[in-house]
Amino acid sequence: MNTGRIVRLAERDRAEVHFLLDGERRSALADDTVLTAVLASGHALRSSEFGPEPRAGFCLMGACQDCWVWQEEG
Structure with a gap:
């Protein structure tokens, strides 16, 4: 596993959710x-x-191809 790129500093009042x-x-x-x-x-x-x-x-807002995600359904 690679090192995470985002570190949470303080989070309150949001439920934890899970994904694969x-x-x-x-x-x-x-x-x-x-x-x-x-x-x-x-x-x-x-x-x-x-x-x-x-x-x-790269841009972290979905405007470039660096963070495209493929869903299992396609």
Whole structure:
């Protein structure tokens, strides 16, 4: 598992929710974006095309292709 790219400093009053990421159960908080949930759970989004370094996304708002997610249903 890669090191998480987002660290939560203080969270209150949001329920914990669970999701599967590459077959592993992960935790997030209710109303997290998919990107926040993935990065806070300890995953990098992908490896750099220029080397083995993990990537955490480029724009972090869904405008580029760095954080596209494929759903199981397609």
